[in-house]
Amino acid sequence: MQQVPVSLLTLVAGVLVTLVSLWVGQATPLFPEQASEQAPLVDNFFRLMLTIGTALFIMVEGAIVIFMVKFRQKPGDETDGEPLEGNLSLEAFWTLVPAIIVIILGVYSVQVYTEMGGFAPGGLPEMAHHHTHPAPTVEMVAHQEGAGMSAMPPQAKYGIGANPSERGPADLTVSVSGMQYAWIFNYPDGIISGELHVPVGKRVQLNISALDVIHSFWVPQFRLKQDAIPGQPTELFFVATRVGDYPVVCAELCGAYHGGMRTRAVVHTEEDFERWVSENRIAQAPPDSEGLAIHLH
Amino acid sequence: MAQTQVPVAPHGGSPAPHPPQAWKWYDYFTFNIDHKVIGIQYLVFSFFAYLVGGLMAVALRTELLTPDPDFIDPTLYNAFLTNHGTIMIFFWVVPAAIGGFGNYLVPLMIGARDMAFPRLNALAFWLNPPAAALLVASFFYGGAQSGWTAYPPLSLITAKTAQSMWVLAIVLVGTSSILGALNFIVTLLKMRVPSQRWDQLPLFCWAMFATSALALVSTPVLAVGLGLLLFDLNFGTSFFKPDAGGNVIIYQHLFWFYSHPAVYLMILPIFGIMSEVIPVHARKPIFGYKAIAYSSLAICLVGLFVWVHHMFTSGTPPWMRMFFTVSTLIVAVPTGVKIFGWVATLWGGKIRYTSAMLFAVGLLAMFVLGGISGVTLGTAPVDIHVHDTYYVVAHFHYVLFGGSVFGLFAGIYHWFPKITGRMVNEPLGKLHFVMTFIGANLTFLPMHELGLQGMPRRVALYDPQFVDLNRLCTYGAYLLALSTVPFMINMVWSWIAGPKASGNPWNALTLEWTTASPPLIENWEVLPVVTHGPYDYGMLDYTNGRPYTEPAEQEA
Incomplete structure (x- = not known):
């Protein structure tokens, strides 16, 4: 030795x-x-x-x-090996x-x-309403109040926030509720969807909550996961970089059909996303409005 | 340097009045206070639990042959996955390693006639069968279905009766663990034969000391957490009910404050077994006795401050994620010290390819991978992606199956001659090893990729893209199930009809080999005197015979 x-x-x-x-x-x-x-x-x-x-x-x-x-035993050799009890420099190494x-x-x-962005959950500035981004669409206004049924406290302490080098409001804020065994996505302007649709290259904030038990929101292609915890709001902040159709997986055991709690995260081009928003806004409008005629599905 | 162990001490403490010459078979089913009987009770009991937990795993893997939930009912699937984890941890690894080997070996290794508190010891064992009965009975109420972690609110709303029984079962075995830990600490501090210095203490005893200290500190916290859960389930409290002001995250802290150290409870005694088996069969002194002894204490200390790495995606503030990333990474250092020490012990040895040695080296090979994947998991950025996926399942099976279970088998093959007085059948043992080693890697290696690619754990149905790798895992699991067959045949057959073992068939130097095989009821006629270190291989002059000769071997 x-x-x-x-x-x-x-x-x-x-x-x-x-x-x-x-x-x-x-x-x-x-x-x-x-x-x-x-x-x-x-x-x-x-x-x-x-x-x-x-x-x-x-x-x-x-x-x-x-x-x-x-150092296997040779046939007939019943002796012991050389008595090395240690070597200080080797052990230190x-x-x-x-x-x-x-x-x-x-x-x-x-x-x-x-x-x-791990150090910035809930780190969005309070006065996030003046938009410096060029021509934000109406749907993308950050932090619209009354975003769906679940009233979400605005500041989540837990989760993943924005990269500190790019402070500023999210382009799109979606409230995400987990329940046995589905995800519900509440968009500004009252759109409610069972799937997550986001525009590529935009700053998206998910305000995550759970209605019954703990769930966990995971998009493997985003490498992001955050538990949805009853009684404690959490958040995820991300910018999708590639147009595509990705799975949303529940990663926390939530009951017998936990494995079936799956949906899609669809990343659109900006135009496609706007089309999706307008279609859904019309489709989900009250039935006495003009929306009924152009229901697509 | 004295070459033989000469029993010169006078009668150390007069033996109890008229103990029987040897225990009869039915003594093993009674409230017997002999530490060796209790050790065997733990080992046999826990092996049956292992078979039950293993059959549950076979059912789980069979369900996962196909992406659809088409083999068993999803609620039964969740009951199996919950109880598979519970049984393997609380009814197999912990009782076998600590209760079984700890009780059997610690008094024999320190020259004591029994544990410090023999009746407490028997009581600790007899808390286990009712706990197991509770788990079995819980299946009449659907079985607990919220995972072995039993996170509320799921555990508060799913199969409540079964969940309550599960809580009571865990509290019973937890109590058993606390009593055992206390007993080990007092025994190791007070009962060593006077001639044994601390640096002559076998490393298994160091490991048991560290394990017991850890159990004593952490287990009560689990009992508290589960107690509050029990109140919420049955008595209308709302500690963990968010809609009534409760907080579900607190439970996770209470649970993991115990359950992370629990993985060290499950591996430290196994590390101790490794430090005994490898030097004997490599015919070498252990490389770095002090480093291995103190690294157990270091693991035990640091292990108390890493629990939040199980909660990186939960309600955990950023600073906590980073603090526990760093503390978790630090555990790798003392663990590495042990691994390197064992590998270095092989260097220059004259390695006997016994079944015990094969399992010990198999453990080394498996644990290295589990340790490396553990470092990647310990960092918050990667864990946020792979938490609660099959990557985690792969990791903890490499350290708990590749580590603890391999170590238990190494220990069983190594001490079987001492415990039963008969030799094991080596060819069957080697067959068992080959099947286990291939089966374990076939089952658990593909799970790394499954997890990284996006398959969550604890699911009965999954995305069809994962079907090929899942098939592979399931075939591996079947091979693992089959591997227990040669083991069981070997154990039963060798126990009944194996060749008689001498007092010291491996020419080992620790004190348990100075008595007959199986040992006398009070361990020695005359207490041994320690004249050399436990691993002085290659340093003793064998020309006058073997280091220890069996004092009382003539009885049939």
């Missing part, structure tokens, strides 16, 4: 482990597609950990396999290196978490 052979073989093994780890970390196909601004942040962080983890995995498992083969790695990961995770 004292003379660790720093041979060419060790060097080659080291390079190989590094290359394989980098390859596994970068090329892993384990994720669904990225559809929110937070998704690449989470994925890059995971890839970093996967790279380090793969290197560690190969080294430890490799050591186990090599030692098991190399494998205490300090993991300690440094986890400290780096800890600091990095705080940074990723900050960029994700």
